[in-house]
Amino acid sequence: MEQAQVYENVDLQIIKLLFNSDGSDYKVxxxxxxxxxxxxxxxxxxxxxxxxxxxxYNRRAIITADLVYDDADSLRYRKPSxxxxxxxxxxxKEPRRQWQLIDTLLVHQPTVxxxxxxxxxxxxxxxxxxxxDEIKTARIPGVGPATVQKIATAIRGKLEVAxxxxxxxxxxxxxxxxxxxxxxxxxxLAMQHVDANPYILMxxxxxxxxxxxxxxxxxxxxxxxSHRLAAGLxxxxxxxxxxxxxxxxxxxxxxxxxxxxxxxxxxxxxxFADPKQAxxxxxxxxxxxxLVTSCDMFATEGSVARIxxxxxxxxxxxxxxxxxxxxxxKFLDRHQLVINDQQRAAFQNVNQHGLSVLNGSAGxxxxxxxxxxxxxxxxxxxxxxxLLAPTGRAAKVLARYTHEPAATIxxxxxxxxxxxxxxxxxxxxxxxxxxxRLIIVDESSMLxxxxxxxxxxxxxxxxxHVLFVGDVFQLPPIGPxxxxxxxxxxxHVAATTLTRVYRQDSQSGVLALANRIRDRLALPFxxxxxxxxxxxxxxxxxxDAGRVFDAGIKAYQEALAKHGHxxxxxxxxxxxxxxxxxxxxxxxxxxxxVNPARAGEPEYVSSYVDPVTNQKHHLRLNDRVMILKNDxxxxxxxxxxxxxxxxxxxNGLQKTDEFGTKRWRExxxxxxxxxxxxxxxxxxxxxxxxxxxxxxYYSFGSVPRALTLAYxxxxxxxxxxxxxxxxxxxxxADRMLNAQSFYTALTRTQSQFIFFGDFRVLLARTxxxxxxxxxxxxxxxLSGQLxxxxxxxFTFEQILTWLDHQRHQGIQPRxxxxxxxxxxxxxxxxxxxxxxLDILNQVVEKVTKLPVKKATGEG
DNA sequence: CAAACTGG
Numbered sequence: 001m002e003q004a005q006v007y008e009n010v011d012l013q014i015i016k017l018l019f020n021s022d023g024s025d026y027k028v029x030x031x032x033x034x035x036x037x038x039x040x041x042x043x044x045x046x047x048x049x050x051x052x053x054x055x056x057y058n059r060r061a062i063i064t065a066d067l068v069y070d071d072a073d074s075l076r077y078r079k080p081s082x083x084x085x086x087x088x089x090x091x092x093k094e095p096r097r098q099w100q101l102i103d104t105l106l107v108h109q110p111t112v113x114x115x116x117x118x119x120x121x122x123x124x125x126x127x128x129x130x131x132x133d134e135i136k137t138a139r140i141p142g143v144g145p146a147t148v149q150k151i152a153t154a155i156r157g158k159l160e161v162a163x164x165x166x167x168x169x170x171x172x173x174x175x176x177x178x179x180x181x182x183x184x185x186x187x188x189l190a191m192q193h194v195d196a197n198p199y200i201l202m203x204x205x206x207x208x209x210x211x212x213x214x215x216x217x218x219x220x221x222x223x224x225x226s227h228r229l230a231a232g233l234x235x236x237x238x239x240x241x242x243x244x245x246x247x248x249x250x251x252x253x254x255x256x257x258x259x260x261x262x263x264x265x266x267x268x269x270x271x272f273a274d275p276k277q278a279x280x281x282x283x284x285x286x287x288x289x290x291l292v293t294s295c296d297m298f299a300t301e302g303s304v305a306r307i308x309x310x311x312x313x314x315x316x317x318x319x320x321x322x323x324x325x326x327x328x329x330k331f332l333d334r335h336q337l338v339i340n341d342q343q344r345a346a347f348q349n350v351n352q353h354g355l356s357v358l359n360g361s362a363g364x365x366x367x368x369x370x371x372x373x374x375x376x377x378x379x380x381x382x383x384x385x386x387l388l389a390p391t392g393r394a395a396k397v398l399a400r401y402t403h404e405p406a407a408t409i410x411x412x413x414x415x416x417x418x419x420x421x422x423x424x425x426x427x428x429x430x431x432x433x434x435x436x437r438l439i440i441v442d443e444s445s446m447l448x449x450x451x452x453x454x455x456x457x458x459x460x461x462x463x464x465h466v467l468f469v470g471d472v473f474q475l476p477p478i479g480p481x482x483x484x485x486x487x488x489x490x491x492h493v494a495a496t497t498l499t500r501v502y503r504q505d506s507q508s509g510v511l512a513l514a515n516r517i518r519d520r521l522a523l524p525f526x527x528x529x530x531x532x533x534x535x536x537x538x539x540x541x542x543x544d545a546g547r548v549f550d551a552g553i554k555a556y557q558e559a560l561a562k563h564g565h566x567x568x569x570x571x572x573x574x575x576x577x578x579x580x581x582x583x584x585x586x587x588x589x590x591x592x593x594v595n596p597a598r599a600g601e602p603e604y605v606s607s608y609v610d611p612v613t614n615q616k617h618h619l620r621l622n623d624r625v626m627i628l629k630n631d632x633x634x635x636x637x638x639x640x641x642x643x644x645x646x647x648x649x650x651n652g653l654q655k656t657d658e659f660g661t662k663r664w665r666e667x668x669x670x671x672x673x674x675x676x677x678x679x680x681x682x683x684x685x686x687x688x689x690x691x692x693x694x695x696x697y698y699s700f701g702s703v704p705r706a707l708t709l710a711y712x713x714x715x716x717x718x719x720x721x722x723x724x725x726x727x728x729x730x731x732x733a734d735r736m737l738n739a740q741s742f743y744t745a746l747t748r749t750q751s752q753f754i755f756f757g758d759f760r761v762l763l764a765r766t767x768x769x770x771x772x773x774x775x776x777x778x779x780x781x782l783s784g785q786l787x788x789x790x791x792x793x794f795t796f797e798q799i800l801t802w803l804d805h806q807r808h809q810g811i812q813p814r815x816x817x818x819x820x821x822x823x824x825x826x827x828x829x830x831x832x833x834x835x836x837l838d839i840l841n842q843v844v845e846k847v848t849k850l851p852v853k854k855a856t857g858e859g
Numbered sequence: 860c861a862a863a864c865t866g867g
Contacts, residue, residue, distance in 0.1 A: 391864080410864040446862090475861085477863085479862085576861075577860085630864080717862085735860070
C-alpha cells in the first residue's frame with residue numbers, strides 16, 4: 001500500500017471556519033500557510049483547507065500541524081485539502097514564530113504590540129520570556145503590570161494545554177484539552193482529577209460514555225472498575241431505558257444488558273444485591289416486582305404524583321361554583337357563542353380543580369375552547385392566565401389565536417436545555433407565576449414527565465390552577481414518561497375529552513379512518529388489496545421502496561399543478577430523515593423537479609458538503625423552507641427595496657402587567673414555521689424568507705442552522721400543522737411507523753389524504769400503540785398501586801435527602817471542580833464508597849428520626 | 860431512529 005506523505009511542522013494561520021460538525025470535533029478550516037513547504041500543493045494565495053479533529057480556533061490563530069494530502073476533500077472545497085495528522089501544542093521554539101503568535105494574540109491592542117516590538121529584540125523568544133515568573137517584575141515602557149499579567153496568563157493557558165496534551169497524548173482531542181483546562185484552570189489539578197476518575201470527563205468535557213470509556217481503557221482502567229460501572233450503568237439507563245419512553249425496567253433485564261454492554265460478569269454488578277449500594281450508584285431496587293429505576297427519575301415521578309395530590313387538596317375554586325353557570329351564560333351571550341355540555345364541563349373542571357386536562361383530537365375545537373377559557377377566566381378571576389407550550393411553534397400558534405402572550409416553558413421559567421432543575425438567573429423574590437390564576441399548557445402530549453415536573457413544581461395551587469391541553473393520540477414525547485395519558489387515566493384528575501368533530505366533514509374518509517384507529521378497530525382493507533379509496537382518502541399498496549419514492553414525487557407534482565405554490569396546499573410526510581424514502585432524499589428530488597436551477601438566477605450554495613447527502617445545499621427563489629430556530633428578535637426586510645428596515649421584538653422580560661404577572665416577548669419566528677425564499681443577494685450574502693406577511697433576513701452564514709427545505713417533512717415536525725393535500729409515505733422497513741404516527745399524518749389533512757406504502761407493513765405496524773408500551777411509575781403512583789415510600793427500601797424523604805446530599809458533595813463533577821485537590825493522587829471508588837456508605841447511613845438514620853408521614857390517613 | 864428547549 002502506498003504510504004501517505006506527511007508534511008511535518010507546518011505553521012498555519014486560520015482564515016475561516018468552513019464546516020463545524022455538532023457533537024464531534026470534526027472541523028474544516030480555510031488556512032494560510034506561513035512556512036511554505038516546496039512540495040505542498042496550494043493556491044496562489046498560499047491557501048489550503050485542513051480537516052480533522054481539532055479544537056475551535058478564532059480567525060488569525062496560528063497552529064502548527066503535521067499534514068497529509070487529502071485528494072477527496074480537495075475536490076469538495078476547490079482548494080488543495082489536507083488532513084491534520086497531528087497538532088503540535090505548546091509554544092513554538094523559534095523566536096520568529098513566537099512573535100507571529102503574539103501578533104495574533106494582541107491583534108486588538110496594536111499599541112501594546114508596538115511597545116513590545118520596541119522594547120524586545122526581534123530575535124528574543126518573546127513567549128518564553130512571558131512564561132517566566134520574572135516577567136511580573138519586569139518594567140516595559142508604556143505597558144502596565146495588569147497588561148503584562150493578562151498576556152502572561154494567556155500564554156500560561158497555552159502552555160498548560162500543552163502540558164495536558166503531553167500527559168495524555170493523542171488519546172484525547174485538542175478540543176477536549178481546551179475544555180479540561182477551562183474547567184480546572186490548573187493543569188496539575190486537572191490531571192489528578194481525571195486520572196483518578198476518567199469518567200469525570202463526561203461532565204467536564206461533555207464527552208459521551210463510549211468515548212471516555214475508550215480513553216479509560218487505554219489508560220488501563222479495568223472493566224469492573226467501580227467508576228466505570230457507576231458511569232456505565234447510568235449511561236445504559238439513560239440510553240436504553242429513558243429514550244424508549246420508559247422510566248423503569250426489570251432488574252433481570254437491566255443486569256443482563258449491563259453485563260453485555262459493559263463486558264463484565266453479572267457478579268461484578270454488586271449493586272443489584274444490595275439496595276444501599278444501588279442507592280450509592282444512583283438506583284432504586286424494588287425486589288418484589290423485580291424493578292429498577294434511577295433515583296433522579298423516581299424523585300421526578302414521585303414529586304409529580306405528590307404535587308398532583310396536593311393540587312387536588314389545596315385548590316380553591318377560581319370563582320364561586322354557584323355563580324359559574326350564570327357568569328358563563330352572560331359571557332357567552334355577550335359574545336354570541338354557544339357551547340355544548342362537554343365544553344361546559346371543561347369550564348367547571350378548570351374552575352374547581354387545581355389540575356385539569358382538556359383532551360381532544362384535531363378538529364374538536366380544543367384551541368377554540370382554550371381561547372374562551374382564557375378570556376372568561378381573565379375577565380372573571382382577577383388575574384391573568386399564563387399560556388405555555390413545550391415548543392416555540394405551539395406557543396406562537398396559541399398566542400396568535402388568543403391574542404394573549406404565550407411562551408415556551410423554557411423561556412418562561414428561565415431554563416437552559418439540559419439543566420431544567422435550576423433557573424439560569426433566578427431572582428430571589430420572583431414568584432414564578434405572579435398573581436396568575438390559571439396556567440395553561442398546550443400540546444401537552446409532547447411533555448415528558450420531567451418537563452411536566454418543572455412546570456408543576458413552580459405552581460402555588462392556593463393561588464392558581466393548571467390546565468393541560470392536548471391530544472393523547474398524537475405522538476408521545478421523545479423522552480421518559482407518558483404524562484398526559486397518566487393524567488387521563490387517573491380518576492382524581494378532572495379531565496374533559498372533546499369528541500364532537502367540527503373541522504372535518506363527518507362523512508369524510510379521513511375522519512372515518514382516524515376514528516377506526518382511535519377505537520382500535522381493524523383497518524378496512526387487506527394486505528393484498530391494490531388500493532383502498534373512500535371519500536377523501538386514497539391508499540395505494542406499493543411494496544417496492546423505489547416505486548414508493550417515485551409515486552410520492554408524482555403525487556406531489558400533481559397536487560402542485562392543481563393547487564399551485566400556496567402555503568399549506570400540499571405536504572409530503574415521511575417517517576425518517578435519511579434513507580431511500582427519507583426527508584432529505586425527497587427534498588433534494590422535489591427541489592430539482594419543482595424549482596430547478598435557472599441560468600442567471602441567484603442561488604445560495606453552502607460552502608461545505610453535507611456529510612449525510614454528500615451534496616452542497618442549494619436554496620433558490622421560491623423554494624419552500626422550514627425555519628429551525630425560535631426567534632424573539634427578527635430582522636425584517638422591505639420587500640420593495642430588500643433593505644433591512646426594522647428589528648421586530650426584543651429579548652427577555654416584558655413589564656409586569658396590572659395583575660402583577662411577568663409578561664414575555666412573543667416568539668416571532670418559530671422552529672417549524674414554513675415560508676418561501678423571496679430574495680437572494682449573493683453579493684451581500686443574505687437571503688429573505690417570507691413567512692406569512694413578514695419578510696425575514698437570514699445571512700448566508702446563518703442559513704445552515706436556521707433553514708431547511710420543506711417540501712417533505714417528518715411526521716414529528718408535521719405535528720401542529722395542516723395542509724390541503726397530505727401525501728404520506730411508508731417504507732417497507734419503517735420501524736418508526738405505528739398507530740399514533742399514522743394517525744398524526746392522517747389528521748394533518750384538510751381535504752385529501754394520499755398514501756403510498758406496503759399494506760402488510762401498515763396493517764402490522766398500526767396495531768402498535770406507543771401509548772400502551774410506554775411504562776412509567778407515575779401511573780401506578782397516581783392509582784395507588786405503588787407509593788413513593790414503599791417502592792424501595794427507602795422512604796421518599798430519604799431518597800430526596802440522599803440526592804440533595806449528592807448534589808452538594810464532590811460526587812457531582814461540577815462540585816468536584818471547585819473542590820480542593822484530592823489527598824491521594826488516585827482515590828479509588830471503593831475507598832470513596834465506604835465513606836459514602838457512612839454518610840448514607842447517617843442520612844438514613846437522621847431522616848428516620850423525623851416524623852414519618854403516612855401515605856394515607858391524614859385527612 | 861425520531862426532537863424539543865436557550866443565550867450571547
